[in-house]
Amino acid sequence: MAIGLTAALIAAVVFGIASIIQAKAVRAMPREGLNLRLLGDMLRSPLFLLSVAVTLVGFVLHLIALRNMPLFLAQSGVGASLAVTALLAMWIFHDRLSTRDWSAIAAVCVGLGMMAVGAGEVGEIEVSNTFILCQVAAIVVMVFLGLFAVRLKGAGAPVLLGSLAGIGFAGTGIGVRVLPSLQALDLLTSVQTYLVPISGALAFSFYSLALQRGSVTGATAPLIVIQTATPALIGLVVLDDQVREGWGWFALLGFVVCGAGAVALARFEAGPGHVPETGTAHHHDHRHRSQDDQAAGPA
Numbered sequence: 001m002a003i004g005l006t007a008a009l010i011a012a013v014v015f016g017i018a019s020i021i022q023a024k025a026v027r028a029m030p031r032e033g034l035n036l037r038l039l040g041d042m043l044r045s046p047l048f049l050l051s052v053a054v055t056l057v058g059f060v061l062h063l064i065a066l067r068n069m070p071l072f073l074a075q076s077g078v079g080a081s082l083a084v085t086a087l088l089a090m091w092i093f094h095d096r097l098s099t100r101d102w103s104a105i106a107a108v109c110v111g112l113g114m115m116a117v118g119a120g121e122v123g124e125i126e127v128s129n130t131f132i133l134c135q136v137a138a139i140v141v142m143v144f145l146g147l148f149a150v151r152l153k154g155a156g157a158p159v160l161l162g163s164l165a166g167i168g169f170a171g172t173g174i175g176v177r178v179l180p181s182l183q184a185l186d187l188l189t190s191v192q193t194y195l196v197p198i199s200g201a202l203a204f205s206f207y208s209l210a211l212q213r214g215s216v217t218g219a220t221a222p223l224i225v226i227q228t229a230t231p232a233l234i235g236l237v238v239l240d241d242q243v244r245e246g247w248g249w250f251a252l253l254g255f256v257v258c259g260a261g262a263v264a265l266a267r268f269e270a271g272p273g274h275v276p277e278t279g280t281a282h283h284h285d286h287r288h289r290s291q292d293d294q295a296a297g298p299a
Contacts, residue, residue, distance in 0.1 A: 003064065003068055004064060004065045004066075004067070004068030004069035004073070004074060005065070005069065005073070005077055007061045007062070007064035007065045007068070008061070008062065008065035008069070008073070008074050008076075008077025008078050009077050009080065010061050011058045011059075011061035011062045011065060011077070011078050011081075012077060012078050012079070012080040012081040012084060013081070013084055014054060014055075014057055014058035014061060014081075015055065015058040015062075015078060015081040015084075015085075016081040016082075016083070016084025016085045016087075016088060017054060017084065017088065018051050018054040018055040018058060019081070019085045019088075019207075019211070019216060019220055020085065020088040020089065020092055020216065021047060021050055021051040021054060022048065022051035022055075022207070022208060022211060023089075023092075023093070023211040023212075023216050024047055024092065025042070025045050025047035025048035025050075025051055025208075026042070026048065026208045026209070026211050026212045027211070027212055028045070028047075029041045029042070029045070029212070042208070048208075052204070055204065058078075059172075059200070062074070062078055062173070062176075063176050065077060065078065066173055066176045066177050067176070067177075067182075068122075069119070069122065070119045070122050070235055070241040070242070071173060071174070071177055071231040071232055071234070071235030071239065071241055072115060072116070072118070072119040072231075072232040072235055072236065072241055072243075072251075073116050073119035074173070074177075074231075075170075075173055075227060075228040075229075075231050075232055076112045076113070076115050076116035076119070076228055076232070077116065078227075078228075079108070079109075079112040079224045079225075079227070079228040080109060080112065081220075081224065082105060082108055082109065082217075082220055082221060082224045083105055083109055085216055085217060085220045086101075086105050086216075086217045086220075088216075089215065089216040089217055093215075093216060095215050095216065095217060097217070100264060101217070101264070103261075103264070104221075104260075104261040104262075104264035105217075105261065106261070107257050107258065107260055107261030107264070108221065108224065108225065108258050108261035108262055109261075110254070110257055110258075110261075111254045111255065111256070111257035111258025111259070111260075111261060112224075112228060112254070112258055113254070114250055114251065114253060114254025114257065114258075115228070115229075115232060115251050115254040115255060115258065117244075117247065117250065117251070117254075118243050118244055118247040118248065118250050118251025118254065119241070119242075119243065119244065119251075122241060122242075126178075126180075127178045127238070127239075131178075131238065132191050132192075132195075135171060135174070135175065135195055135199075136195070138167065138171060139168075139171065139195070139198060139199055139202065142164055142167055142168060142171075142199075142202055142206075143202065145160075145164055146161070146164050146202070146205075146206055149161050149164060149206070149209075150209060155214065155218075157210075157213050157214070158210040158211075158213040158214025158215075158218055158219045159210075159214070159218065159219070159222055161206045161207070161209050161210035161213065161219065162206075162207065162210040162214075162218070162219040162220065162221070162222040162223045163222040163223070163226055164202075164203075164206045165203045165204070165206040165207035165210060165219075165223045165227075166203075166222055166223040166224070166225065166226025166227040166230070167203070167226055167227075167230065168199045168200065168202045168203025168204075168206060169199075169200065169203045169223065169227040170226060170227040170228075170230040170231050171195070171196075171199035171200075171203070172196050172199050172200040172203065173227065173231045174230075174231050174234055174235075175192040175195050175196035175199060176192070176196060177231070177235070177239065178192055178239070179192050179193070207219065207223060210223075221261075221262045222262055224262070225258055225259060225262040228258070229255060229258070229259075232255075
C-alpha cells in the first residue's frame with residue numbers, strides 16, 4: 001500500500017507539471033477542432049512532445065499505484081495534481097485565483113482526501129465480456145460528444161472537453177486495473193491492452209483542446225473529479241473494492257465536497273482574462289491583460 005500511495009503522489013506532481021507544459025504548447029497553435037492539421041502541429045512541436053513524455057512518466061507511476069491499491073485510493077492520490085496545476089498556472093500564465101478559487105481547490109483536495117481515507121482493500125480484477133463492451137461503448141460515446149464539444153463557444157467548451165478527458169483518463173485507469181497481468185503474453189492477448197491507449201489518446205487530445213480554450217485550472221478541475229470518482233464508483237460496485245467498515249458516510253461526504261469544489265472551479269472560466277488567446281502573440285497579450293487587471297483591482 002505504501003509503495004502505491006507514494007507512486008500516486010509523485011505521479012500527481014508529474015501530471016501537474018505535464019499539464020502546464022501541454023498548455024504552453026497548445027496555446028501557441030491555431031485554435032481549431034480535432035483534425036489532422038492540429039495533430040500535425042502537435043507532432044511538430046517539441047514542447048508538446050515533451051508534455052507527452054512527461055505524461056508517460058506519470059502514467060508509469062500511476063500504473064504502479066493502480067496495481068497496488070484500490071481504484072478509490074489510487075485515483076484520489078493522483079487527483080492531488082490539481083493543486084500543483086493551479087500553483088504553476090499562477091506562475092506561468094499569471095492566472096489569478098481569488099479567495100473563492102483557493103477555497104474551491106481546497107475543497108477538491110479535502111474531498112479527495114476524505115475519499116482516500118474511506119478506501120478499503122483491493123477487490124477482484126476479472127471482468128466479463130459485458131464489462132468490456134461497456135468500455136468500448138464509452139469510447140464511442142466519448143468520440144461523438146467530443147466532436148460536438150469542439151464546436152462549442154464560450155466558457156462551457158473547456159469544461160465539457162475537460163470532462164470528456166476525465167472520462168478518457170478514467171477509462172485508462174480502469175483498463176490498467178483490470179489487466180490480467182503484466183506478463184507479455186497476457187498483455188498481447190488482453191483487450192484492455194488496446195483499449196487503454198485508445199482511451200488515453202482521446203483523453204489527451206480533448207484535454208489539449210480544453211487547455212487551448214480556457215484556464216488551466218478550470219479545464220483540469222472537471223477532469224480530476226471525473227477521473228477520480230468514476231473509477232472509484234466502478235471499483236466499489238463492479239470490481240469489489242472495499243470501503244473501510246463504518247467509513248462509507250465519510251467517503252460519500254468527501255465526494256460531495258469534491259464535486260462542489262469542482263463546480264466552483266469550473267466557474268473560474270467565466271472570469272475576465274482567463275480564456276487564452278492562441279498563436280504566437282498569446283503570451284505577450286496575456287501578460288499585458290494580467291498587468292491591466294492587477295492595476296484595475298478586483299472586480
